[in-house]
Amino acid sequence: MVVVNPRHARDFAKATGRLAKTDPLDAQGLAHVAEAVRPTPRPLPAAQAQALSALLTRRRQLVQLLTAERRRLQSAPQRIRADIQAHIAWLEHRLARTDADLAAGIRSSPLWRTKDEILQSTPGVGPVLSRTLVAEVPELGLLNRKEMAALIGVAPFNYDSGTLRGKRVVWGGRAHVRAVLYMSTLSAVRHNPVLKAFYERLRAAGKATKVALTASMRKLLTILNAMIKHRTRWQAKTA
Numbered sequence: 001m002v003v004v005n006p007r008h009a010r011d012f013a014k015a016t017g018r019l020a021k022t023d024p025l026d027a028q029g030l031a032h033v034a035e036a037v038r039p040t041p042r043p044l045p046a047a048q049a050q051a052l053s054a055l056l057t058r059r060r061q062l063v064q065l066l067t068a069e070r071r072r073l074q075s076a077p078q079r080i081r082a083d084i085q086a087h088i089a090w091l092e093h094r095l096a097r098t099d100a101d102l103a104a105g106i107r108s109s110p111l112w113r114t115k116d117e118i119l120q121s122t123p124g125v126g127p128v129l130s131r132t133l134v135a136e137v138p139e140l141g142l143l144n145r146k147e148m149a150a151l152i153g154v155a156p157f158n159y160d161s162g163t164l165r166g167k168r169v170v171w172g173g174r175a176h177v178r179a180v181l182y183m184s185t186l187s188a189v190r191h192n193p194v195l196k197a198f199y200e201r202l203r204a205a206g207k208a209t210k211v212a213l214t215a216s217m218r219k220l221l222t223i224l225n226a227m228i229k230h231r232t233r234w235q236a237k238t239a
Contacts, residue, residue, distance in 0.1 A: 002039045009033050045138070052105045052112075052135040055098060060176060062095045102131050114231070115140075119224055121233040124188025124195060132180045133224065141228030148225045153178045154218040178217075185217045195220055 013029035033039075045053070066088065073084045106112045112134050119130040133140055139151060149155035153173020189199040195216050202212035227234065 002034070002041050004030075004033060004039055012037070048105075048109065049135065049138070052102070052131075055102050055105060056132060056135050059095065059098045059102065062091055062098060066091045066095065099127075103127070106131060106134060115228055118227050118231065118233055122188075122220075122224065122227070123192040123234065124184055124190075124220070125224070126184065126187075129180050129184040132177055136174065136177050140225055143225070145222040145225060148221060149218050152181065152221060154181070154214060154221060156214075181217050181221060182213070185213060185220055188220055189213070189216050192220075194223070 009030055012033050013025075016029075016032065018025060018029055069084055069088050069091065073081060073088065076084055106116050115134050116127075116130050119125050119133060120127065137152070139148070143151065146155065151173060153175065155173075185195070188195040190196060198219055199212050199216045202215055203209070207215070
């Protein structure tokens with residue numbers, strides 16, 4: 001069995017002239033995709049990896065709930081402020097417990113523990129990004145830099161036709177991993193000497209802030225991918 005991106009399957013059906021959409025047509029279209037494309041099967045993550053991924057998902061949910069409650073508190077009437085504050089305190093406690101469970105999960109595996117130590121040796125990379133990469137990106141260190149950038153969604157795609165040169169854009173990939181990578185990059189371009197110099201060089205060349213940050217995200221991901229591949233800790237002179 002292979003789980004394919006539903007957008008890819010639907011676009012394939014449209015490309016073959018199937019514009020109508022019913023369950024029987026979808027079944028035929030999926031069979032056609034499997035026969036024509038032959039997508040590569042990926043092994044189902046082990047139970048331990050699925051449990052770690054579930055903890056990360058729960059952590060994201062708790063952070064979103066905390067953010068929403070803190071915003072509500074800013075404009076809440078006095079009558080309900082105590083209730084919101086109590087909920088915030090409970091959410092903070094659950095978030096701390098979840099972080100502790102994540103740390104324990106990482107320590108339970110020698111491989112994960114080694115990866116976590118390598119990743120966190122990099123200035124700007126904290127436990128959230130490290131654990132996200134360990135749990136959500138098992139391909140880290142196994143793919144080349146271009147494949148890894150496309151997997152996470154920080155690879156620029158061309159939009160050229162003839163003499164027209166369109167704007168390069170990034171899209172797709174693993175959005176939740178990309179969001180964590182973005183936050184870590186904001187820290188890295190201030191505290192990591194290699195990323196800071198790279199980011200400042202792009203800005204000095206006239207690149208927009210978002211373009212420079214996206215390029216810095218891609219460079220940080222490339223560095224981390226190489227570190228895991230070669231099992232080496234952070235070394236600024238070779239990054």
